[in-house]
Amino acid sequence: MSESDDDKPLKSSKKEPKPEEDDDDVPLKKAKSSKKENVQSQVKEENAPTAKESKKKKKTKRKRGDDDDDDDDDDEEDFDTRKKKAPAKKEKSSKSSSKSAKTDGKGQPKKPKKEVKVEPVYEWWKDEQPLAQGKKWRFLEHNGVIFPPNYEPHGVKMKYDGQIISLTPEQEAIATMYAAMSRTDYAGKDVFKKNFWKEFSEKLGKNHAIKDLENCDFQPIVDHLDAEREKKKALTKEEKLKIKQAKEKTEAPYVTVVLDSHLEKNGNFRVEPAGLFRGRGEHPKMGQVKGVIQPEDITMNCSEDACPPRCSLPGHAWQSLVHKDEQTWLAFYKDTINGEFKYVFLSAGSSLKGQSDREKFEKARELKKHVARIRQRITQGLKSSGLEMQQNTALWLIDNLAIRAGNEKDTNEEADTVGCCSLRVEHITLGTDEEGPTIYFNFLGKDSIEYKNLVKLRPKDEEKAKEGEENPCVSFVREGEEKNFRRVVENMRSLTSNSKKPSDDVFDQLNTSSLNTYLKDLMPGLTAKVFRTYNASFTLDQELYKLEDHPEKSSFLRNDATQLKFYNDANYQVAILCNHSRAVSKTFDSQVEKMDEKIKGLHEELADLKKKKKSADNKEQMKKKIANLEERISKQETQKQIKLKLAGVALSTSKVNYLDPRITVAWCKRFGNFPLNKVFNKSLITKFKWAIDEADEDWRF
DNA sequence: ACGCTGACTTAGAACATGGGGG
DNA sequence: CCCCCATGTTCTAAGTCAGCGT
The missing domain is CATH 1.10.132.10 (Topoisomerase I; Chain A, domain 4)
Structure with missing residues (x-):
C-alpha cells in the first residue's frame, strides 16, 4: 500500500551507520494506537513471574528501551473485562530510536499525516535463546476469537417452478449461500449442485414443494444480494470510514496477544463464517455446507497464569481451555467438511513464525553443505533395484524438478492430486528427441494446479536451447546430471512398463514417510520439502549474482x-x-x-x-x-x-x-x-x- | 509398519485499496 | 475526477511431516 513510495535504500550495515530508517519506517505513532486498542493484556511481570522469567523479561525490556513503564497506565480504561491490564507495549524497534520512541510514544503530538502503519516487531533475533527445548513460550494471553454475526433472514423469496416459495430462516440461509455463488464456476458443476441439493433437500424436509434443484430459481435472492452490495458501495466516504472504525474498535482486543513479555499480532482471530465449501479442482465435497462454528467447538490455549479468553457469545462456553506451551496455536476447531483442524496462529510477522522461518532456511543452507554428497548417494542408488532404486529415482525428481513429496490422498474425500511418491503411470510419458530421452510430466499437483513439464537434455544448438529456455513447459537437465537423467529415464521406463496399468503408482514401493526416513539418514532433519526450499533459494542466489560479471x-x-x-x-x-x-x-x-x-x-x-x-x-x-x-x-x-x-x-x-x-x-x-x-x-x-x-x-x- | 491425529507451512482466489492515466 | 488495473491483504484450502497408538 501506501508505503511503497518512499524508496529508502537499506543501509548497508557495514558501510553506513545507517541513518534513519528506523524512525521513519516504523512510526512510533502506530504504537500508540495499537496499544490502546488492545489493552488487553497484562504483561507477565505482574503475575508473579518466576525468578528466571523475570530476569529474562527485564532484559528484553531493557533492550527495547524501557519504555514499558510509562505506558502502563493507559490501558486500563479500555478493558473492563480483564482484571489485569497490560501495558501493551509497543516497542519500537530499532535500537537507536528506541529512546525517542518512548518519549513521543506517549505524547504523540503530531500525526496528522497519513500514517503508514508498520507494526512494532519484537526483535527476537537479538535476544538470546531463552526457552527450554520444545517450549514455544512461557506466557501466553489473548482474547480468543471473534465470531461472524448470526444469520439475519432477509425474507426475500425464491421461486420454484414459477411459484413463490417461503423458506424458514434456516433454509433461507443456505439458499442464500447458493445464490451468492451463482456467478462462480462452481455454479455450473454437477458435483457442486449435487452436494448442495443433498443438504438443501434435507433441510427442506420430505414433503416440501421444492422437489429438485433444476427448477429452483434463486434469482430474487441473487438480486437482493446485488442490491445489498450496491447499497454498501453507495455509502459516502464518511459512512464507510465510520463502519471501518467501528469494526476496528470491536476487533481491537483480538488483534494483539501477549507472548512472554511483548505483544504479537494474531494472524486469524476471525472464526470462519458458514458457507458452501469451495474445494479446489474436482473436489468431491464442493457445495457441501460448511456449518456454523460455535464456542463449544473451540479449544483455547493460553498460559495457566494468564487471564483466559472470555467467550463473547452469551450463554456459550469454549469447548475447553488448555495450556500447551509446546504449541504455537492459540485456538483450534474442526471444520464440518472433513473434520480438519483449523488453527488460530500468530501472524507471519510474529516471533514464533519468524524463528521457524529462519530455521527453515538454515536447514536448507545445511542441505547446501551436504548436497554434493547426497547427490552422489542418489546417483549410486539410481543404479540399484527395487526399493532403493525407487527411492533414489524419486529423490532425483524431487531434487531436480522441485516437485513435492506426494502423500497419499483419499479421493473420496479430497481432489485427486499427486506429488512425487503418488505419481501414477498415466502422468508420465517417456519419449526421445534429437538430444536423447525425454520425460513428459502431466499431472495435477497441490491445489489442482497443472504441472506440465517436458524434461530433456539441453540442445547443442544454441538457438534451440534458447527457445527451450523461454518455454516454461520445458526444462533442461542441469549440467552434470545428463548421465543420471538417462538412468532415471531407464528406471522410469521399468517403473511404468506395460505390466502396469495407467492408474498404477509409478513408485509402488514408496511413500513419503519411508522416503523421509531415508532422507533423515542422509542428513539429520532432512525431508523432501527441504529440497524445494533449497533449490528455490539456491536458484535465486545463483541468478541474482550473475549480475556480478554480467556483460550488461x-x-x-x-x-x-x-x-x-x-x-x-x-x-x-x-x-x-x-x-x-x-x-x-x-x-x-x-x-x-x-x-x-x-x-x-x-x-x-x-x-x-x-x-x-x-x-x-x-x-x-x-x-x-x-x-x-x-x-x-x-x-x-x-x-x-x-x-x-x-x-x-x-x-x-x-x-x-x-x-x-x-x-x-x-x-x-x-x-x-x-x-x-x-x-x-x-x-x-x-x-x-x-x-x-x-x-x-x-x-x- | 502402518494408519491416524495433530500441528504447522504453503497456496491461489477473493476481496480491498489506492494511484496513475485518460 | 473517475475508472481501471496493479498490488496488497485476507481468507481458507491443501499440502508436509512428526509422533502416537495399535
Missing part, C-alpha cells in the same frame, strides 16, 4: 526499473521451477489488446513525427521528440512483454515461502543499495525484519 551489468544497474527487472527475472526462474501459478485475469485479452492499440498509436505518431522532421527547421528539437517517443514505445513494449510473461505465473509465492530473504537483502545492499521496498512489500518487510537486520552485502545463501 551497467545497463541493468542503469536505474531502478532495469535493476528490478533483473531481480524479477531471477524470481521468475524460481516461480517456474516451483510451478507457482495464478489465474489469468478475465480481462487479460482485452488488456493486451488495449496495449497493442496504444503501441500502434505511438508508432503512428512516430512515423508522423519522422515525416515532419524532414521539413522542419528545428531539427534538433524534432530529434529530441523522436527519441522521446521511441523511449516511450520501448517502455510500453517491455511492459507488454512482462505482462505476457507473467500472465499465469505468481512470483509472490516463492518470495513469501521459498526464497531466503537474506539473499534479497544482501543483493540489494550489494548492488547499488537498491531500495528493498521495490522487491518486498510492507508485509514482507515486517515478516523478514530479522533477515534485513542480519544480512549484509556479503551474505550468501
